[in-house]
Amino acid sequence: MRILVVNVNTTETMTHGIGLQAQKVAAPGTEIVALTPRFGAESVEGNFESYLAAVGVMDAVMRYDQPFDAVIQAGYGEHGREGLQELLEVPVVDITEAAASTAMFLGHKYSVVTTLDRAVPMIEDRLKLAGLDARCASVRASGMAVLELETQPERAVEAIVEQAAAAVEQDHAEVICLGCGGMAELEAKVRERTGVPVVDGVASAVTIAEALVRMGLKTSKVRTYAPPRPKRITGFPLPSA
Incomplete structure (x- = not known):
């Protein structure tokens, strides 16, 4: 595979x-x-x-x-x-959807801890579109930019752990989702501080x-995700599907 x-x-x-x-x-x-x-x-x-x-x-x-x-x-x-x-x-x-759906197997409510505050509405919208928002306790921002996860790792870890703890203590989250692909190595630190399961989206x-x-399952093609209709597309960078 x-x-x-x-x-x-x-x-x-x-x-x-x-x-x-x-x-x-x-x-x-x-x-x-x-x-x-x-x-x-x-x-x-x-x-x-x-x-x-x-x-x-x-x-x-x-x-x-x-x-x-x-x-x-x-x-x-x-x-x-x-x-x-x-x-x-x-x-x-x-x-995003993978982490949230996994979290719902592990606790009643989950929270997402992400990077900058401006990303919060985008995550909230994706969860709502996927029908996963009803059991989301909160989406919290650490205040750290994506690239700072690499350039300032110690500060980033502390900020993320702090927001994860607040989500558990204040928002009553029972599971934490790490809201950035670049947070993949932080599960243990967040779990140690919060005492709850921590889900990495990747x-x-x-x-x-x-x-x-x-299971041999593929994407349904009968309606919503039917292939694009053949037509001339001017200047689009994608190679032909």
Whole structure:
């Protein structure tokens, strides 16, 4: 089984970290291929960058020329999953939805701890669109930019742990979701401080994608995610589907 894990930003070190996290939880025999878009922002922290990333991710997937069994969109609260589902028959799993759905097996309410406050509405909208918002206690911002997870790791860890603890103590969350693909290595520290299960979206998405592939399930094509209708598209960077 081969799973494409696509970073939504163009920072190669973050793609590498996401790929390592995915391979760590993958079952024996699952090959993880981590992809970086050819174009886009070095970090995705707003709607403009997110819409740009959606095209960059589709481009990266459609240019990959080897067989694959599933795709993971490794960006929290980002746009574009629906476009990938129109283009592909294989399962497409978004890490936001994967983390939240996993969290609901582990506790009554979950909270998401993310990066900047401006990302909070985007995550809330993605959870609402997916029907996962009813059991979300809160979406909290750590105040740390995405790239600061790499450049200021100690400060980032403290800020994330602090908000996770507040979500448990003040918002009555029973599970914490790490709201950024770049937070993959923080589960143990957050769990130690809060005493609750901590869910990483990349790890969740890999296990869900593997299960869908093993069950022989593919994306439904009868209506919502039917292939795009053939037509002339001027100047669009994607190769032909």
